[in-house]
Amino acid sequence: MTGRDLSDREAQQFGWEVVRQLFVLLRIARLHGANNEAWGPALTKVQWAVNESEGINLRALDGAFYVSDVRLKVDRENYAAQEGLLKAYQSHGVGAVEIDVAFDPAHLKALLTAWGSSKPPTPEQGLELLSGSLGEYQLIRLSKAMQRTAAVEKDARNVSKAIYIRTLNAVEDVMESVKINQAFPLKRAKRVMQRLVDNLLGDPVNLLGLTNLRCYDEYTYHHSVNVCVLSLSVGRRLGLPRPMLANLGIASLFHDLGKSRVPVEVLNKAGEFDEAEWDMIRRHPVYGVKTIVQLKGADELASRVVTGSFEHHMNFDHSGYPKLPRPRTLSLYGRVISMCDCYDAMTSARVYNRTPATPERALKLMLGKSGKAFDSVLMKVFVNTVGIFPVGTLLLLDSGEIGVVFQASEDPTQGDRPYVRMITDVKGRELSQPVDISLTETTAGGRFARNITRILDPKEVSLDVAEFFL
Numbered sequence: 001m002t003g004r005d006l007s008d009r010e011a012q013q014f015g016w017e018v019v020r021q022l023f024v025l026l027r028i029a030r031l032h033g034a035n036n037e038a039w040g041p042a043l044t045k046v047q048w049a050v051n052e053s054e055g056i057n058l059r060a061l062d063g064a065f066y067v068s069d070v071r072l073k074v075d076r077e078n079y080a081a082q083e084g085l086l087k088a089y090q091s092h093g094v095g096a097v098e099i100d101v102a103f104d105p106a107h108l109k110a111l112l113t114a115w116g117s118s119k120p121p122t123p124e125q126g127l128e129l130l131s132g133s134l135g136e137y138q139l140i141r142l143s144k145a146m147q148r149t150a151a152v153e154k155d156a157r158n159v160s161k162a163i164y165i166r167t168l169n170a171v172e173d174v175m176e177s178v179k180i181n182q183a184f185p186l187k188r189a190k191r192v193m194q195r196l197v198d199n200l201l202g203d204p205v206n207l208l209g210l211t212n213l214r215c216y217d218e219y220t221y222h223h224s225v226n227v228c229v230l231s232l233s234v235g236r237r238l239g240l241p242r243p244m245l246a247n248l249g250i251a252s253l254f255h256d257l258g259k260s261r262v263p264v265e266v267l268n269k270a271g272e273f274d275e276a277e278w279d280m281i282r283r284h285p286v287y288g289v290k291t292i293v294q295l296k297g298a299d300e301l302a303s304r305v306v307t308g309s310f311e312h313h314m315n316f317d318h319s320g321y322p323k324l325p326r327p328r329t330l331s332l333y334g335r336v337i338s339m340c341d342c343y344d345a346m347t348s349a350r351v352y353n354r355t356p357a358t359p360e361r362a363l364k365l366m367l368g369k370s371g372k373a374f375d376s377v378l379m380k381v382f383v384n385t386v387g388i389f390p391v392g393t394l395l396l397l398d399s400g401e402i403g404v405v406f407q408a409s410e411d412p413t414q415g416d417r418p419y420v421r422m423i424t425d426v427k428g429r430e431l432s433q434p435v436d437i438s439l440t441e442t443t444a445g446g447r448f449a450r451n452i453t454r455i456l457d458p459k460e461v462s463l464d465v466a467e468f469f470l
């Protein structure tokens with residue numbers, strides 16, 4: 001086998017470098033062919049990573065890359081490269097590319113030029129073609145893909161993932177352009193929302209799972225998308241018609257728009273806020289309103305965003321901020337968004353040293369405020385949406401297995417028996433391929449096959465829950 005044993009960190013570092021650069025090279029091959037000076041720098045970077053790892057074997061399996069049996073954890077920056085290279089592997093029927101230390105960059109170039117050519121060979125032809133030249137490429141070896149990869153590639157999870165990431169990018173662009181005082185790209189926001197709503201109505205499970213993707217470096221963007229997915233899921237349970245869902249979606253996606261006027265140093269401060277900083281933070285709902293009102297071409301939709309921004313910290317009983325001289329009932333959007341906002345904020349690590357609450361702990365704290373800070377009827381809907389054991393909750397089962405909740409049970413009387421993605425076997429060994437089960441499954445004797453022993457804190461078992469939704 002190629003390569004030394006890499007630590008997880010090394011595998012991530014070198015593995016991603018190779019994925020990113022191969023993707024860059026593939027694009028160069030497609031756009032410019034073999035004769036272009038752009039090849040040099042990327043080839044050098046591949047060489048560096050291959051040298052550091054003493055040879056590398058980049059395997060594709062079920063929509064992810066593996067190096068030294070370590071799964072490369074995807075984030076937003078690497079997402080495009082991963083998907084692009086996976087597609088290239090897939091269309092050439094390749095399961096792994098193994099590169100030895102002494103490989104000749106010219107051979108890698110020849111291989112990628114073949115992949116990038118305008119008439120790509122069929123998978124069968126491709127393998128034959130390349131294995132035909134194995135003599136020449138002996139320091140770069142290809143192995144055949146397992147049939148499974150191609151099928152799983154297209155599955156629903158990947159569609160949701162792409163939509164989630166596209167929404168994330170849209171939020172970033174909108175907030176950045178608002179920051180430099182450009183107009184609010186409302187058309188783009190509407191387009192993204194259309195896709196999100198379509199996906200959510202067709203297949204709500206995957207998107208809810210993705211709200212476990214939390215990243216403190218880009219807290220505000222992830223938080224915005226998560227609050228939006230949660231709000232839309234609540235809206236769906238409430239049976240809101242599609243146009244209302246789209247409005248609720250936009251309002252929730254930009255509820256924290258006013259934060260673009262709060263300095264980043266304040267937003268990302270690790271310690272406690274002082275009074276002046278609190279003052280600034282407390283102003284973000286009003287900043288959001290001002291931002292939208294000042295924009296050119298503010299229409300009806302913009303007024304929805306205004307409401308979401310203005311009301312999301314106000315609380316049902318008006319105990320929050322901003323204070324109104326004459327309190328009036330919060331709008332439905334405001335009430336939904338404030339619940340989802342609170343839940344996501346509690347379960348996320350806003351700064352790197354802050355420990356987030358587990359989903360069920362957050363839910364318990366919020367239930368304590370039902371009828372006060374939160375509308376009690378909507379709070380019930382919220383619990384039904386995320387489940388008594390919310391999506392992302394890590395469970396130890398009486399079988400000894402560990403799993404993560406990925407969907408609430410459809411049957412309200414079985415609310416305590418969600419769908420679980422199994423992570424380990426009965427002996428606590430991590431499964432190479434997660435298996436989905438329902439806790440309502442029964443044995444031949446009619447008893448439940450598995451029961452929940454207790455909720456685990458991800459820290460206890462050093463697991464990153466988000467990984468199982470990617």
Ligand SMILES: [Fe+2]
Nearest residue numbers: 255256312313
């Ligand atoms: Fe906020």
Ligand SMILES: [Fe+2]
Nearest residue numbers: 223255256341
């Ligand atoms: Fe928020």
